[in-house]
Amino acid sequence: MTSGNPYTLKWGIMATGGIAETFCKDLLCSPAVRGADDVRHEIVAVASSSSSKRAAEFLQKINGAFDAKTYGSYSELVVDPNVDIIYVATPHSHHFQNTMLALEAGKHVLCEKAFTVTAAQARKLVETAKAKKLFLMEAVWTRYFPLSIKVRELITSGEIGTVFRTIGDLSINSNAEEGSGLSFADSHRMVNPDLAGGATLDLGVYPLTWVFQTLYHLQPEQDKEAPTVIASSNKYTTGADENTAIICSFPGHNSIGIASTTMRADTDPENVVPAVRIQGSKGEIQVFAPAYRPTKYRVVKRNGEAQTFDVPQPADPARNNWGHGMFWEADECARCLRDGKLESATLPWKESIVIMETMEEALRQGGITYPELITTDVYDPKSPLNTGNQ
């Protein structure tokens, strides 16, 4: 918090789909509503790979500034001199090429999850950001919630003793009303291998986030230990994974993480069973669904004493009571840039890479493969993933 002028971060939005809309509406919420007076956000440009008309319609939909620029290509957006940072909101398949496009143009980047399709792509993005002295962050918004920060503090302060195990699930019952298929069209990004579809990359990254932020992130820097991974998947008819279970062992720390995801069942249709359990020698912390946007946790002591805590998301009355929780990660970007940091300490580059390595290994064991166009780690500014000509 500060009483001086807030630091203003000027955003360029790459893509106009569902999450871009949600994120932008959060950017436009007043920071005061969440008690932030040190940073603020402006959306100065929006690009759609389909047309500038679509970008203009998007700007209207989010009730953005009338003078924001609207572009019909991603390549125009990344050279806009007024833009500080690009928010990459395309499907996972596109993240590597689109983020490279922005970094090569000298822009800082916040890239949606899953960071990339392969670990090599993640490493290349990090190398590029480092070489060009640019800020880069994977948009795992959940990590920046006050609830996540509190859970990490409780672990660090020894509230539940030594943590031995974290179990997390993010599952969404997406069965079609009729037949044995899922409700997504085969072309939808959730199940389409050409768009890096599948449960692991889209949903599994969240239970893994809980495994990592409780078991890996809090390990002391000098003995950070990446997990050994055992995983199994079932394939959907498209070839993408419809469910996956991942066991992450940290033998040097005597801890184990279990992350699961399926598109065939809900984590808990009644939301009475926790989505995440962080278990220690003196008790456990339970986090309630959905694992990506939790607003309730419970601390249960070994003697059975328990307390539940509600952590509602702030909403902006001046923006139709909007507030989704993505503004916390945007604030992190602003603070890092203000303070001259290239990476966020809450989700350092190395950790994003280890998470990508974990998912890559899980997918390998599950026999899930993706096409060369989206797995290559050779940057091509003219890739159809950058030009929109696929």
Ligand SMILES: NC(=O)C1=CN([C@@H]2O[C@H](COP(=O)(O)OP(=O)(O)OC[C@H]3O[C@@H](n4cnc5c(N)ncnc54)[C@H](OP(=O)(O)O)[C@@H]3O)[C@@H](O)[C@H]2O)C=CC1
């Ligand atoms: N953090 C979170 O809570 C969430 C994150 N996500 C992540 O955000 C990303 C986008 O998801 P979402 O917004 O739901 O997806 P959408 O399908 O709604 O939007 C994706 C956008 O990407 C652009 N795009 C470019 N090429 C393609 C292509 N070949 N096929 C489809 N879209 C293309 C399009 O915008 P245009 O035409 O303007 O270029 C499109 O609108 C994913 O990586 C996903 O994992 C998604 C949901 C929630």
Ligand SMILES: O=C1OC[C@@H](O)[C@H](O)[C@H]1O
């Ligand atoms: O990030 C996400 O969180 C919510 C899910 O419904 C969505 O599929 C996923 O992309």
